[in-house]
Amino acid sequence: MAITTRVVNADMRNWVFVRVETDQPGLYGWGEATLEWKTQAVVGAVNDLAPLLVGRDPRDIEQAVRILKKHSFWRLGVIGMSAVSGIELALWDIFGKWLDQPVWRLLGGKVRDRVKVYTHLGLGDMRAVYETLETEPLVRRASEVVATGYRALKAVFIPYSHYHAPLVEVDKVGRLMEALRKTVGPEVEIMVDFHGRPASASTALAYIDALAPYRPMFVEEPLPPGETGALAQLVAKSRVPIATGERLIDRPEFDDLFRARAVDIVQPDICHCGGLLEARKIAAMAEAVSVGVA
Ligand SMILES: [Mg+2]
Incomplete structure (x- = not known):
């Protein structure tokens, strides 16, 4: 597995994309780890974390996230968790392409036929x-x-x-x-x-x-x-x-919010909270205390 980043000038800020390549020719995934005005820090964090996944199967997504969080020893702040999120999202992209299925179907399929957007x-x-x-x-x-x-x-x-x-x-x-x-x-x-x-x-x-x-x-x-x-x-x-919630990371921060009854609608950001699996867990915690998720 090779993990690299691409920085895109998006006017007033940069977007940071993470590219994960597998040893299967043509099979790669993209994730996003944009963290406004902290571009070089996130790029550096991705580079620091990348060696932890070398030689591993990119389809073992939960395992990859645990390794990134635990084997890097120090707690990951918002910079580290954005890096993990970008890598995690790229792994889902790879898994979907490998199965030739959209990622939403792998996460349990659709819940609604229409979604209101803003x-x-x-x-x-x-x-x-x-x-x-x-x-x-x-x-x-x-x-x-x-x-x-x-x-x-x-x-x-x-x-x-x-x-x-x-x-x-x-x-x-x-x-x-x-x-x-x-x-x-x-x-x-x-x-x-x-x-x-x-x-x-x-x-x-x-x-x-x-x-x-x-x-x-x-x-x-x-x-x-x-x-x-x-x-x-x-x-x-x-x-x-x-x-x-968009600037919170990891489950303990969301858990504090729910225990204190300090939110009506929680907004985990999949590019910062640890990725899709973490967001799903946070959404389940919210549902258990009648908090909306947006
Ligand atoms: Mg906002």
Whole structure:
């Protein structure tokens, strides 16, 4: 097994792809290990971990993940787990190609015939994430998204705030959300991603209260990842469902979240949480405590 990476300039950030080649000619797999603004660290982690799998059967995916996590001795942080995730996803690609079957069928087959999808404002233009803090660009980009047929969108317009949400900022967030709801109407779901910008539960709650009258589907990462106790306070008080988890890694971090009842909708990212098998285990844990998975 040979494991290499490819870095792609994706405008404002890099994508990192992992390529795993087998000793069977033409049989290889691709996975993704993109970790924004940590490109070289992830590439280095993949290179460090690769020798652990040399000579092994790429179809033994669970074994490969255990080896990568345990035989490298030190705990893997988000950089190491993103590297493991990219390798794991490439192994699934290989297994699917070897069997000539789509990977979703190997994971238990389809559950639904249709899945509702959303997009970010900007339809892939990264700048929309950072340049929709005023009403005009926000509603213009939302109109463009709805015009393409989407019935759910995600926006980022919460300011970075310390332990206090200034009243002018709270009022502005309320006005932006009001304009957004008026623009898209009641049939389009709106998700507001906080990107962990508020520094305390009370700050986050001030913004959530301003959003709530306009019925967002959920707010995402209202606090930085890992602040489980503060998140639990927020879940108890918020009128809007709380989503989080894309920046968590490995099962113990998700287990903490579930035990503390600190999430309504959990969002394990298969490119960071350890791959497809780990995400399946996390989803099963969520199901057991009536937490949604997105
Ligand atoms: Mg997010």
